[in-house]
Amino acid sequence: MSAATSTPVVTSPGRRPRYLAIAVTAAQQAVAYRINTVAGIIGNFFWIAILYYLWRAAFAETTRIGSFTWSEMRTYILLAFGLNALIGFPTASRMMYAIRTGDIVIDMVRPLNYLRTQLAQVAGAAVLEGVTSFTIILALGIGVVQILPPASPFAAVLFVISVAMGFVTKFLFVFLVALLCFWTINAVGLNWAQLAVVNVLSGTLVPIELLPGWLRPVAEWSPLRGIVATPVGVYLGQDTGWDLTLMLGLQASWLVLLWTAADRAWPRAFRAVEIQGG
Numbered sequence: 001m002s003a004a005t006s007t008p009v010v011t012s013p014g015r016r017p018r019y020l021a022i023a024v025t026a027a028q029q030a031v032a033y034r035i036n037t038v039a040g041i042i043g044n045f046f047w048i049a050i051l052y053y054l055w056r057a058a059f060a061e062t063t064r065i066g067s068f069t070w071s072e073m074r075t076y077i078l079l080a081f082g083l084n085a086l087i088g089f090p091t092a093s094r095m096m097y098a099i100r101t102g103d104i105v106i107d108m109v110r111p112l113n114y115l116r117t118q119l120a121q122v123a124g125a126a127v128l129e130g131v132t133s134f135t136i137i138l139a140l141g142i143g144v145v146q147i148l149p150p151a152s153p154f155a156a157v158l159f160v161i162s163v164a165m166g167f168v169t170k171f172l173f174v175f176l177v178a179l180l181c182f183w184t185i186n187a188v189g190l191n192w193a194q195l196a197v198v199n200v201l202s203g204t205l206v207p208i209e210l211l212p213g214w215l216r217p218v219a220e221w222s223p224l225r226g227i228v229a230t231p232v233g234v235y236l237g238q239d240t241g242w243d244l245t246l247m248l249g250l251q252a253s254w255l256v257l258l259w260t261a262a263d264r265a266w267p268r269a270f271r272a273v274e275i276q277g278g
Helices: 018-032 034-061 070-085 091-101 104-109 114-145 153-179 188-201 215-221 229-236 241-272
Strands: none
Touching (some): 018 114, 034 070, 070 114, 070 229, 114 241, 153 188, 229 241
């Protein structure tokens, strides 16, 4: 009579989803290079201080500029730079560096979607640098500058949704610009150009309604307004009813179009790449 023997089944511990692991690694790198993180946060506060005092001087002679009171404008300034800080990861510079050094080959042979990989890295960095900056800016705004609260609880919920869409919108725009590095090899000019375009057309530097002439309608229908102008407008209750539906619908539509364009563009960029090295 023989005793039956059984082989224990060995199960491996569960692994993190691939893109979550990439996001976690990016967050850890932000911690490791905390000097860069702190420098980014300080830079945001520098620009906030400049704009704050410029607009305060402008409101010294009037109670309203456009549709904004001083309390609404200072709320706008704080929120605008807080939102812009949520995605300060140098996507274009990092992609350009990878092309010039040949490290892009590593991304080309990985069994991963390049677009989703870059988004995961940006999201991981934003968890530390972006959220930290935004939290500090909000604390400063509430405790020192006395910014206005959301127009309503419903506006607060829609604000969070709009911020999430704006985050991905800015990433996709920067990603598409960065893909041009595969053809131009030099990203310095592209970097400066996209920074200027984002800051103006998103409403970060100046509210869109105060932009001059032809530039205002361009900004109003641009996908970049979803980064700052749309979320802040929702927060302040400037957009209501049909206008609110239109703005959020426009933001979501641009998000889908940009994602589709980016997902189709990066494989073509990979085919065009030339490795510089030796």
